[in-house]
Amino acid sequence: MRFALNHIAAPKLSLPDFFATARALGATEVEIRNDLPDIVGTWDPAEVKAEAGKAGVTIVSINALYPFNVWAGDLPARAEDMADYAAACGAKALVMCPLNDGTPVEFDRTVGALRAMKTILDTRGLTGLVEPLGFPISSLRTKAEAIRAIQAAGGEGTYKLVHDTFHHHLAGETELFPNWTGLVHISGVIHPDVSVADMLDAHRVLVDDQDRLENLPQIRALLEAGYDGPFSFEPFAPEVHDAADPKGALKDSMAFVSAQL
Known part of the structure; x- marks a missing residue:
């Protein structure tokens, strides 16, 4: 399997340090963000490209x-x-990501958005990675529904799915779509008392032996079904962001996952 790093796994690292940390951990693929940290709003894109080139990572x-x-x-x-x-x-x-505030969004409206976005992506040679959010308030909870919308929009050549192990578990979705999957996000929940319906981003930590989301069975099943893309760490919990040694914490999680597989 190929590990990747989402910048939210170590948001206090500067962009160059984040890229260097990924390489030091053996990951050559990274994700940058427009929220935490807001790289898109604070860095010139040419400088981001130059830093990625220096570090030898692919965004x-x-x-x-x-x-x-x-x-x-x-x-x-x-x-x-x-x-x-x-x-x-x-x-x-x-x-x-779809609207996630409890407001329903009609299927046809999602299809229309995908059609409009397809032109923007295609003219720039980009892929759209649609990430259903499994929260009960999400307007698009399952990958099956996302695929149906992509097909209705004629977007098979433009779009792939994000399989997020957290959202997959929350949505109660059992079917995997390896041929549709372009990226996997991995994170765990270890809090013993929170119900699945009440799990939030703030509960998402690095994967270890206390994980309640069945990350390892999900990862194993995706690999066995033929998925060969990156598995990107995407924890949102404050305790992960405040870790004194984020590199060490990520190294430990990578070692745990690799050993179990």
Whole structure:
């Protein structure tokens, strides 16, 4: 398996240090973000590309365009700006997340957004990585529904899925779609008392032997089904972000996962 690093795994590291840490851990694929930390809003894309080249890492995605399935207001302009940035910094794809505030979004509206976004992505040679969010309040919870929308939009050549082990577990989805999967996000939940319905991003830590999300069975099943892309660490818990030795913590999690597989 190929490990990758999402910058949220060590958000207090500067961009050059984050890239260097990834390489030191044996990962040559990284994800940059537009929230925590906001690399897109604070770095010139040409400088990001130069730093990636120095470190010898590939930027697999920018995370994330939100809410991609509400194609209104400033979203079209933000989508074009992010796609321009991705092309300029050398990123291969944009992660696209659906509205997640309890407001339903009609299927046809999601399809329309995918059609509109397809032109933006195709003209810049980018892939759209659609990431269903498994929260009960999410407007697009399952990968099966995302695939149905992509097919309705004629987007088979443009879009892939993000299989997020946290969201897969929350959604209760059992089917895997390895041929549709372009990226896997991995994180664990170890809090013993929180119910699945109440799990939040703040509960997401690095994967270890206390994990409740069945990361290892998910990873094993994806590999056995033919997925050969990166597995990117994406923990959101404050205790991970505040770790005194983020590199050491990531190294330990990588070693645990690798040993179990």
